[in-house]
Amino acid sequence: MGSPTREKVEKDLYGIIAKLAGTTPDKLKPEDRLKDDLGFDSLKSLEAMSRITEMYDIEPDMDDLNDIHSISDIVEYLMKQLG
Amino acid sequence: MTQLVSEAMKQHLSLISLLKQHDIYTYFLPVSSACENHIRVNGKDCINFISNNYLGFSTHPKVKEAVAGALEKYGLGIGGSPIACGSTDLHYELNERIARTYGMEDSVLFASGYQALLGSIQATVKKGDVVLLDGLVHRSIVDGVALSEADKRMWLHNDMEDLEQLLERVKKKYDRMLIVVDSVYSMDGDIAHLPEIRRLADSHGALVLVDEAHSLGVIGGRGYGILDHFNMPGGADVVSGTFSKFAGAVGGFAAASKDFIAFLRHNCSPFIFSASLSPLIVAGVLKSFDLLDQEPQWRENLIKNSRSFIDGLKSLGFDTGTSVTACVPIILRDTQKTMAFNKIILENGIFATPVVHPAVPHTESRIRLGVMATHTAADIDRSMEVFKKAGKELGII
Numbered sequence: 001m002g003s004p005t006r007e008k009v010e011k012d013l014y015g016i017i018a019k020l021a022g023t024t025p026d027k028l029k030p031e032d033r034l035k036d037d038l039g040f041d042s043l044k045s046l047e048a049m050s051r052i053t054e055m056y057d058i059e060p061d062m063d064d065l066n067d068i069h070s071i072s073d074i075v076e077y078l079m080k081q082l083g
Numbered sequence: 084m085t086q087l088v089s090e091a092m093k094q095h096l097s098l099i100s101l102l103k104q105h106d107i108y109t110y111f112l113p114v115s116s117a118c119e120n121h122i123r124v125n126g127k128d129c130i131n132f133i134s135n136n137y138l139g140f141s142t143h144p145k146v147k148e149a150v151a152g153a154l155e156k157y158g159l160g161i162g163g164s165p166i167a168c169g170s171t172d173l174h175y176e177l178n179e180r181i182a183r184t185y186g187m188e189d190s191v192l193f194a195s196g197y198q199a200l201l202g203s204i205q206a207t208v209k210k211g212d213v214v215l216l217d218g219l220v221h222r223s224i225v226d227g228v229a230l231s232e233a234d235k236r237m238w239l240h241n242d243m244e245d246l247e248q249l250l251e252r253v254k255k256k257y258d259r260m261l262i263v264v265d266s267v268y269s270m271d272g273d274i275a276h277l278p279e280i281r282r283l284a285d286s287h288g289a290l291v292l293v294d295e296a297h298s299l300g301v302i303g304g305r306g307y308g309i310l311d312h313f314n315m316p317g318g319a320d321v322v323s324g325t326f327s328k329f330a331g332a333v334g335g336f337a338a339a340s341k342d343f344i345a346f347l348r349h350n351c352s353p354f355i356f357s358a359s360l361s362p363l364i365v366a367g368v369l370k371s372f373d374l375l376d377q378e379p380q381w382r383e384n385l386i387k388n389s390r391s392f393i394d395g396l397k398s399l400g401f402d403t404g405t406s407v408t409a410c411v412p413i414i415l416r417d418t419q420k421t422m423a424f425n426k427i428i429l430e431n432g433i434f435a436t437p438v439v440h441p442a443v444p445h446t447e448s449r450i451r452l453g454v455m456a457t458h459t460a461a462d463i464d465r466s467m468e469v470f471k472k473a474g475k476e477l478g479i480i
Contacts (some may be wrong), residue, residue, distance in 0.1 A: 020239065024156020043225060044218060047237045054252060 003082045004056065010075055016051045017071060022046055030072035049074070057083060106421040109429055109437065110320075113253055113343055117142045120432055120457040128244075129434035130462045132158070132452040137409045138294065138300050139457035140371045141331025153366030161359040169277070170298045173365045180372050181336050183301075184307050186316040188339035191347055196325025197223040198353035199335025201230050203292060203323040204263065206337075206347040208233040212259040215249060217241065219268050221294060230352075233261070240268070243279045250287040260289035266298035266309035270438060270451060272406030277313050294323030301409055306375050306382045326364065330371035335361045385409055385456035388463060392454050395467045400480035412449040413470070421448040421475050425453065427473040433466055471475050 004012075014025035021028070021038045034040040034048065046065075052074065053060045058081045068074055088096075102108035116123035119142055122131040140146055153173065161168045174192060175471045181190040188272040193199040204227030208214055212233040216224060219240045236253060238245040243253040246262070254260060262284050264275040275293065295308045303311025310318045321343065325335045337347060347354065374381065389409045396403050413420045418439045425437040428450070436451040445448065474480035 019245075022239075035441075039440065039446060041441075043216065043235065043237050046235070047218075049238060 001054070006075070006079060009078050009082070012055055013052050013071065013074055016055075017048055020022075020048055022053075028071060031070055032077070033070045035069070052078065053081075058082070086343065101265050102422070104241040105422075106317050106427050107140055107291070108282075109425055114193070117197065118457065120385065120455050120462055124429075127432070128456070129429070129432045130466055131455065132197055132433060132435045132466065134455065135297065135328040135329060135410075135453050137330030137385055137455055138374075139227045139331070139369070140300075140372075140374055140381070141226050142331070143374060145374065146330075146367045146370045147236075147257065149370035150363045153362045155364035159363065160361050163358055164355060165359045166355050170359060171362050171365070173369065174359065174360050177365050177369050180369060181338050183188060185310060185322045185338045187322065187338040188341040190336050191344050191354060191364070193337070193354055194357040194360055196327055196335035196383050197226075198357060199323045199325060199337055200224050200294060201227040202351040202353035203321050203337040204228055204233075204261070204367075205231045205353070206343070206351045207231070207321060208259055208261050209288065211257065213257040214261045214263055215246065215254055215289070217264045217268075219271065220265050221269060221296065224265075224294060225261050234317065241273065242273075246280070247283050247336050251281060251287065254287050254289075257453060258286065261292060262289050263294070265294045265296065266300065266312075266366065267296075267410060268406050269297050269410055270443065270449070271404050271412060272297075272314065272408045272410035273404070274298070274407065275309065277309055277315060280317065281318050291322045292321040292323060293319040294327055297408065297410055299324050300304040300329035300375060300382065301385065306379075324479070326368045326371075329375075330368045332367055332437040334364050334368065344366060379442055381393065382454040385454065388458050389454045390468075391460075391463055392452075392458075395463065396470065397426045399467065399471050399474060401470065401474065411452045411454060412451065413478060414444050414449045416448055418448045419447050420479065422474050423452060423477055423478070425450055427476060431469040431472065433469050437455075 014028055017026045034045045049060055049065060055081055070078055077078055112124050112126055115120060116136050118136045120131055122129055130193060135186060145162050157171055164234055177192060178190045184186060193202060198225035208231045210232040212237050214228045214233050216237045217240055236249055238249045264278060264280060267274055281291060298308040300306050305311055310316060321337060321339045323337045326332045381383045393406060393411055398415060404412050404414050406412060415424060421437050421439050428435060437449045438449045
């Protein structure tokens with residue numbers, strides 16, 4: 001089985017973020033920042049990353065996570081890890 | 084050269100300065116009276132909705148008398164930690180009283196509620212374990228997980244389906260799983276679904292710790308908190324909490340099995356490396372437990388006042404969320420409106436707490452109010468007049 005497509009990763013991620021944010025995927029924008037736009041605290045941000053990386057069986061490097069702020073940052077991170 | 088106050092700190096301080104410039108900074112105000120239904124703030128008499136002294140016990144004459152007696156006998160403090168300097172007979176009596184309240188074998192006292200949560204979690208889990216947190220638990224719980232070095236995961240607030248899915252996903256990865264909830268949530272005033280949480284914990288092999296901060300003295304047939312409320316003796320493996328709400332004092336506790344408490348007493352840094360709780364506090368808290376049993380009118384008043392307060396706010400058109408207890412939010416969903424609302428009500432003699440970003444998302448901005456058993460009908464009526472005025476002025480209702 002090959003790596004998941006960007007479209008599939010985005011769909012999964014938007015579903016997870018929307019659930020945690022109490023909204024629907026269509027209301028989210030790639031530039032939305034977890035903390036400043038969606039009001040995620042550090043616990044919720046960590047949970048978002050844990051859920052998506054769990055889905056693709058990735059072990060996230062905590063140092064990498066410091067540079068992740070927006071939804072598009074997470075997509076890029078995941079694509080790099082899955083590449 | 085490294086500066087003590089970094090650029091990031093300066094940025095944070097500039098936000099505080101901005102609030103002060105606009106005269107909407109209402110934190111750390113000087114109080115010059117006792118914590119009663121009316122309170123003197125900044126030299127002005129206000130109706131007190133900022134306190135968690137729900138039952139008003141901190142100024143009860145019998146509590147003051149008990150504290151005066153303890154002062155005469157023991158003086159101000161023990162002079163060190165319980166492990167080194169011992170505990171008074173009052174401390175042991177309170178240990179026994181708390182254990183009995185929760186149907187547990189033993190309990191331990193902490194210098195604060197914050198330390199009680201840190202210590203309870205640190206003693207329960209370690210690296211290689213995981214703590215599963217409701218998304219709205221108190222900060223002391225999150226910090227307790229950090230101290231324990233266990234991993235932390237969260238599930239959506241009071242969402243049992245999300246908790247079950249999380250348990251399924253993580254249970255194979257960890258040695259021990261600990262579910263932690265607030266019995267009553269401090270910002271929303273709703274109650275944890277303990278029966279379902281216990282069921283899920285048992286079916287997945289997890290432990291349960293409840294934080295009784297806002298529930299002891301408030302919910303349950305006898306006012307003994309969430310286990311009493313759901314009639315679930317043994318519903319939690321560890322019960323932790325504070326005396327800052329139920330008794331309007333300070334200090335905290337953990338109650339559990341005899342062996343767990345014995346382990347905690349020798350392996351819990353927030354307990355071992357803090358001075359023993361003052362005998363004055365212990366005497367006052369013991370008397371507060373007596374009052375809970377002997378003077379049920381305070382709890383009855385609290386229930387009556389909370390219902391009347393929530394109903395009043397709803398009838399004015401305010402959003403009070405899911406609150407069913409004495410913690411009542413007016414959810415305004417806008418940071419500027421929340422700060423402006425708070426300014427208006429404070430000018431009109433209502434002392435409350437604005438809760439805004441980053442404490443909550445902008446869309447969850449709110450005024451947080453604590454109802455007291457000692458509020459009079461006139462206090463509630465007057466507060467409704469002021470809330471109505473502020474709501475109308477800002478176009479909220």
